[in-house]
Amino acid sequence: MGPRGRLILIEGLDRTGKSTQAELLACELGSNSVLLKFPDRTTPVGQLIDDYLKNRHNPLPDQAIHLLFSANRWEAARRIESALFAGKHVILDRYVYSGAAYSCAKNVPGMDMKWCLDPERGLIKPDFTIFFMNNGHESEQRAGFGDERYETVQFQDRVKHTFLELFETWENASYRENNMRFLNVANKSITEVALEVKQIAEKCI
Numbered sequence: 001m002g003p004r005g006r007l008i009l010i011e012g013l014d015r016t017g018k019s020t021q022a023e024l025l026a027c028e029l030g031s032n033s034v035l036l037k038f039p040d041r042t043t044p045v046g047q048l049i050d051d052y053l054k055n056r057h058n059p060l061p062d063q064a065i066h067l068l069f070s071a072n073r074w075e076a077a078r079r080i081e082s083a084l085f086a087g088k089h090v091i092l093d094r095y096v097y098s099g100a101a102y103s104c105a106k107n108v109p110g111m112d113m114k115w116c117l118d119p120e121r122g123l124i125k126p127d128f129t130i131f132f133m134n135n136g137h138e139s140e141q142r143a144g145f146g147d148e149r150y151e152t153v154q155f156q157d158r159v160k161h162t163f164l165e166l167f168e169t170w171e172n173a174s175y176r177e178n179n180m181r182f183l184n185v186a187n188k189s190i191t192e193v194a195l196e197v198k199q200i201a202e203k204c205i
């Protein structure tokens with residue numbers, strides 16, 4: 001059996017170009033890679049999440065939607081592991097950090113960081129994470145901002161803060177192992193960011 005593939009996570013705020021860059025990296029790595037986007041809206045669980053994000057029907061309680069996002073990752077867990085063990089690199093467009101940061105940023109009593117992280121425990125950890133940074137006001141200027149539930153400048157600022165708190169406090173050792181890279185995408189073109197992502201990936205793979 002060949003070497004295990006690497007689990008590469010692209011995380012960050014809304015409308016920072018994560019999906020575009022995840023796709024470009026997948027092209028760069030070619031047939032030896034698999035790209036998965038979370039939430040995966042194509043599964044039955046993912047369709048409930050899509051409805052929620054588009055405000056299509058009565059909102060689910062915050063606890064219920066949190067667990068659905070987590071279930072949506074768990075339903076892909078075996079697929080991720082078997083791809084990695086088949087020697088493929090797996091690129092994730094969002095993952096457990098989004099799960100904790102968005103829910104925790106809601107400040108719902110009882111939904112503290114630990115509560116939010118518990119359902120993610122046991123999911124395979126990324127080998128490295130590239131975190132896309134900007135500020136909420138820049139996201140706001142990008143196409144489509146405001147279409148979905150979490151896309152307000154105020155909430156995005158809270159999410160950003162919660163992400164950083166999470167990276168500082170959550171299992172510090174494993175966060176170092178996770179090999180976190182912060183990438184400021186403010187005022188950068190798609191090509192410029194793609195080059196930086198490629199350079200980081202080449203070093204880490």
Ligand code: DGP
Nearest residue numbers: 014038039069070094098099102103150
């Ligand atoms: P995206 O398709 O990447 O734009 O994500 C849709 C929205 O859902 C975005 O505002 C981020 C949010 N989101 C992604 N994953 C999770 C999660 O696990 N939990 C919560 N509460 N929100 C999430």
Ligand code: NA
Nearest residue numbers: 014015148151
């Ligand atoms: Na979004």
Ligand code: NA
Nearest residue numbers: 015018019020
């Ligand atoms: Na995206």
